[in-house]
Amino acid sequence: MITPQNILRHELIGLRVTVEQSPNKYEKGISGIIIDETRNTLRITTGNGIKCLEKQCKLLRVTLPDSVQVIIDGNALSVSPTRRVSMRVSPLRKM
Secondary structure, eight states, X not given: OOOTTTGGGSOOTTOEEEEEEOSSTXXXXXXXXEEEEOSSEEXXXXXXXXXXXXXXXXXXXXXXXXXXXXXXXXXXXXXXXXXXXXXXXXXXXXX
């Protein structure tokens, strides 16, 4: 089960995400469902098509299956999804 404490050890594909903070003002507020993840990027399907976003330097609001929202530092996600399982990094805060 995905919780705010162990979200970085789980698959993000299928979760709803919103860009809360980004150095690129055009990316702030983009929201949708994560459809793919690589080491440095997230592919998100939105109402306007598919967006490919870099993870670094962003704050992302991720909605878990039980509707709990978590703000995650994108830098904590900027490793291979398979390597994240062994890391000891936690999300910033629970919403």
